[in-house]
Amino acid sequence: MLRRLVHCALCWTLSMAGVAGLYILAGAEFLGLAQLIVYVGAVAILIVFAILLTQRRELLSIERLTAGSWVTGVAVAGLVAGCLWIGLAYTRGLGGAGGASGGPALETRELGELLMGRYVVAFEVAGLVLTVALIGAVILALPFEQPREASGRRADRPAAGEGWDARRQGGQGA
Amino acid sequence: MSVEGAGLIRGFIETGRNLVGSYVDPRRWVTVQYPEERRATPENSRVYPFLVYDGADPEEGLRCVSCKICEKECPPQCIYIVPAQDERGRPRKHPAIFDIDISVCMSCQICVEVCPFDSIKMDQAYAWDREDRFGGLLLHKADLARPNRYYRELHPAEARVVDEHLARERELRESGVRAAVRASLPGSGEPGGGT
Amino acid sequence: MNMEGILALTGWGGLRWVGPVELFERGPVWLRDWAVGWLPEGAKVWAEGLIPAVAVLAVFGLLFGLATVAERKLLGRIQNRPGPNRVGPYGWLQFAADGVKMLTKEDVVPRSADRVLHFLAPIVMLAPVALSLAVIPYGRDLVAADPRCGLLFFFAVGSAAEVAAFMAGWSSRNKYSLLGAMRAIAQMISYELPLVLSALTVVMMAGSLSLVEIVEAQSGYWWGVIPRWHVMTPWGLAGLLLFMAAAAAASNRAPFDLPEGESEIIGGFMTEYSGFKYAIFFMGEYFGMFAVSGLAVTLFLGGWQAPLAVLEAAPSYGWFFLKLGVMIAWFIWVRGTLPRLRVDHLLNFGWKYLLPLGALNLLVAMVWRGLGGWAFPGAGAVRWLACLAMIGLPAILWGRLLMRSRGWGPRVYRYAS
Ligand code: SF4
Ligand code: SF4
Numbered sequence: 001m002l003r004r005l006v007h008c009a010l011c012w013t014l015s016m017a018g019v020a021g022l023y024i025l026a027g028a029e030f031l032g033l034a035q036l037i038v039y040v041g042a043v044a045i046l047i048v049f050a051i052l053l054t055q056r057r058e059l060l061s062i063e064r065l066t067a068g069s070w071v072t073g074v075a076v077a078g079l080v081a082g083c084l085w086i087g088l089a090y091t092r093g094l095g096g097a098g099g100a101s102g103g104p105a106l107e108t109r110e111l112g113e114l115l116m117g118r119y120v121v122a123f124e125v126a127g128l129v130l131t132v133a134l135i136g137a138v139i140l141a142l143p144f145e146q147p148r149e150a151s152g153r154r155a156d157r158p159a160a161g162e163g164w165d166a167r168r169q170g171g172q173g174a
Numbered sequence: 175m176s177v178e179g180a181g182l183i184r185g186f187i188e189t190g191r192n193l194v195g196s197y198v199d200p201r202r203w204v205t206v207q208y209p210e211e212r213r214a215t216p217e218n219s220r221v222y223p224f225l226v227y228d229g230a231d232p233e234e235g236l237r238c239v240s241c242k243i244c245e246k247e248c249p250p251q252c253i254y255i256v257p258a259q260d261e262r263g264r265p266r267k268h269p270a271i272f273d274i275d276i277s278v279c280m281s282c283q284i285c286v287e288v289c290p291f292d293s294i295k296m297d298q299a300y301a302w303d304r305e306d307r308f309g310g311l312l313l314h315k316a317d318l319a320r321p322n323r324y325y326r327e328l329h330p331a332e333a334r335v336v337d338e339h340l341a342r343e344r345e346l347r348e349s350g351v352r353a354a355v356r357a358s359l360p361g362s363g364e365p366g367g368g369t
Numbered sequence: 370m371n372m373e374g375i376l377a378l379t380g381w382g383g384l385r386w387v388g389p390v391e392l393f394e395r396g397p398v399w400l401r402d403w404a405v406g407w408l409p410e411g412a413k414v415w416a417e418g419l420i421p422a423v424a425v426l427a428v429f430g431l432l433f434g435l436a437t438v439a440e441r442k443l444l445g446r447i448q449n450r451p452g453p454n455r456v457g458p459y460g461w462l463q464f465a466a467d468g469v470k471m472l473t474k475e476d477v478v479p480r481s482a483d484r485v486l487h488f489l490a491p492i493v494m495l496a497p498v499a500l501s502l503a504v505i506p507y508g509r510d511l512v513a514a515d516p517r518c519g520l521l522f523f524f525a526v527g528s529a530a531e532v533a534a535f536m537a538g539w540s541s542r543n544k545y546s547l548l549g550a551m552r553a554i555a556q557m558i559s560y561e562l563p564l565v566l567s568a569l570t571v572v573m574m575a576g577s578l579s580l581v582e583i584v585e586a587q588s589g590y591w592w593g594v595i596p597r598w599h600v601m602t603p604w605g606l607a608g609l610l611l612f613m614a615a616a617a618a619a620s621n622r623a624p625f626d627l628p629e630g631e632s633e634i635i636g637g638f639m640t641e642y643s644g645f646k647y648a649i650f651f652m653g654e655y656f657g658m659f660a661v662s663g664l665a666v667t668l669f670l671g672g673w674q675a676p677l678a679v680l681e682a683a684p685s686y687g688w689f690f691l692k693l694g695v696m697i698a699w700f701i702w703v704r705g706t707l708p709r710l711r712v713d714h715l716l717n718f719g720w721k722y723l724l725p726l727g728a729l730n731l732l733v734a735m736v737w738r739g740l741g742g743w744a745f746p747g748a749g750a751v752r753w754l755a756c757l758a759m760i761g762l763p764a765i766l767w768g769r770l771l772m773r774s775r776g777w778g779p780r781v782y783r784y785a786s
Pocket of ligand 1: 288
């Protein structure tokens with residue numbers, strides 16, 4: 001059991017890489033590699049950055065593991081393993097480790113044609129949502145104009161711990 | 175702003191010229207091949223102090239009178255002096271022990287400035303690589319003693335002044351006009367031959 | 370059957386007469402087949418995977434050593450000094466001495482460091498980079514692995530470098546390490562986009578994600594003399610420039626080596642590493658440089674293709690490594706010439722300049738293909754110049770605009786007051 005949040009995040013990254021490996025073994029090369037790029041390359045970094053920027057120290061590590069948390073952990077792990085087992089037991093032949101030969105392999109070209117043809121609306125909507133998020137992030141990160149009369153604000157520095165947020169709100173409200 | 179990237183290209187040409195030029199013309203080299211080739215040290219360069227002796231005997235000829243002024247003035251306190259004693263236990267004007275820890279010395283030359291007897295000067299030897307970084311870098315009297323000839327070679331201009339000064343001192347002392355000199359130079363602290 | 374050929378054992382196919390051209394070209398493959406042939410049936414499949422892996426690692430390990438010496442020698446020459454010239458002939462064995470030094474150095478781990486992550490970080494840094502070397506075609510028959518998504522594989526495994534940088538920086542428990550890791554990650558993420566965009570242009574034009582096929586798409590010559598490499602087209606030229614700029618940043622090379630800016634943050638995320646672990650980081654960095662250089666060669670410079678039809682007699686892997694050497698020399702030259710950027714310059718350059726130009730280049734490539742149907746006399750030149758203008762003019766104008774709008778003045782630190 002890991003007590004530090006960063007370790008948990010890194011382990012999550014590892015398991016995402018493992019999932020990518022499963023995809024590749026199942027013949028979905030493109031999906032697996034995309035999974036690696038997106039989860040290992042981007043989302044994992046996002047998560048660790050979020051952890052690093054977390055101000056509340058007590059969230060970052062768990063001092064003592066209670067019996068309850070052990071029970072929960074083991075139960076969840078058992079549940080997942082059980083589901084996987086059932087799934088595997090009732091599935092026949094994914095083509096084995098040979099991958100490309102037997103699996104429901106989809107050529108990258110076909111994948112692209114599907115995304116651009118049949119599922120174009122969903123694809124574009126997802127793209128739009130991401131673009132909106134990107135623009136939102138840019139707006140959040142834009143330098144806000146410090147109004148002239150706010151130059152005296154420096155005296156009342158926000159209390160430690162909430163400084164970043166408080167100043168940001170102050171700057172935007174002004 | 176002129177043509178885009180002109181500065182970049184000029185930079186690349188410059189470094190490229192160095193790259194080729196240093197193969198074609200070794201005179202471009204700004205470094206020397208150290209152990210084989212050495213640059214002469216400038217006259218006023220200094221590294222660690224040494225002790226000057228006159229005559230042939232590095233032990234008896236030491237100019238140092240063990241007055242310990244340098245020991246007191248040395249900022250990092252790296253000089254250690256024990257005066258010699260004569261058979262009746264009175265201090266002689268000679269050091270029994272004179273150590274400088276050059277791993278501590280910061281080459282400030284203060285000891286040279288304060289010595290009234292021109293007996294400690296700055297050396298220019300810089301290669302002090304030793305197997306033992308403690309004992310090997312603790313220099314004793316015998317390691318520090320250098321003839322005046324050596325000093326003249328290192329710092330010719332400075333040595334000439336010092337030599338002239340010492341010669342005049344000796345002359346005055348021998349002609350017995352010391353008292354007159356002292357009267358003519360009130361409180362100047364002129365380094366003399368002692369009292 | 371070549372009369373002045375020599376007798377060669379072509380794998381287990383038996384003896385026959387082969388010409389020197391074929392011998393050099395196919396030699397490595399025969400050697401592998403011959404070695405594999407000795408093995409029992411079960412071990413063959415393993416050996417066939419293992420032999421290329423070992424070969425790639427050995428070749429690039431040696432190249433790593435030579436590149437470190439070459440880098441120091443060339444940098445020295447650029448600064449008008451001879452560089453290392455003591456160990457071995459002309460100093461070329463310096464890397465062996467360095468290796469011994471690194472191996473025998475004390476391995477210091479900070480007391481409050483996270484020992485496991487601290488230990489794992491160099492491995493996570495080196496292993497993916499070594500993996501990405503697998504998909505690059507080194508010669509006509511020399512590629513360790515040719516997955517259908519070779520290019521995607523290259524970038525996918527490369528993305529683990531960010532995690533490695535974070536692991537190294539965070540586990541060291543050192544503020545400089547963490548700052549270096551933050552810088553490294555910000556830089557890698559920012560520059561991955563222009564890198565991928567310019568690679569994407571090639572994918573679009575070649576119509577394949579497989580690096581082997583991309584190289585094959587560049588075979589042939591225009592009028593029998595100009596090789597049909599992508600760099601000979603306007604979008605390819607622009608793409609190569611963009612790619613090289615982004616590649617320097619993605620592999621932490623000067624002038625984008627801020628993550629280890631010695632003058633500000635000591636050694637970045639490598640601050641707390643010493644001895645062999647440091648050497649592994651170092652190796653990862655060089656391997657990264659080789660990998661992106663190899664990718665640039667593959668995508669834009671025709672991979673293993675010879676520049677002239679008559680020169681095809683030389684083995685194809687020779688051409689590849691020659692081009693790779695040119696790329697490495699270019700990186701070294703850049704390092705010797707350009708000063709290090711500031712963090713905000715770096716990010717602005719990536720996001721505001723390289724990224725839009727990369728997207729524009731994609732468009733230019735489309736136009737290039739669209740104009741392919743022109744058939745009037747001089748169409749080729751017109752098409753060429755039109756496309757070059759389409760990417761070149763915006764590059765210049767946009768650059769000027771950015772320069773003008775930057776505004777010189779004291780820098781404001783918003784959150785540091
Ligand atoms: S000041 Fe001069 S004379 Fe006095 S102890 Fe030092 S070296 Fe000797
Ligand atoms: S040079 Fe300075 S530090 Fe060195 S012994 Fe003399 S007074 Fe001391």
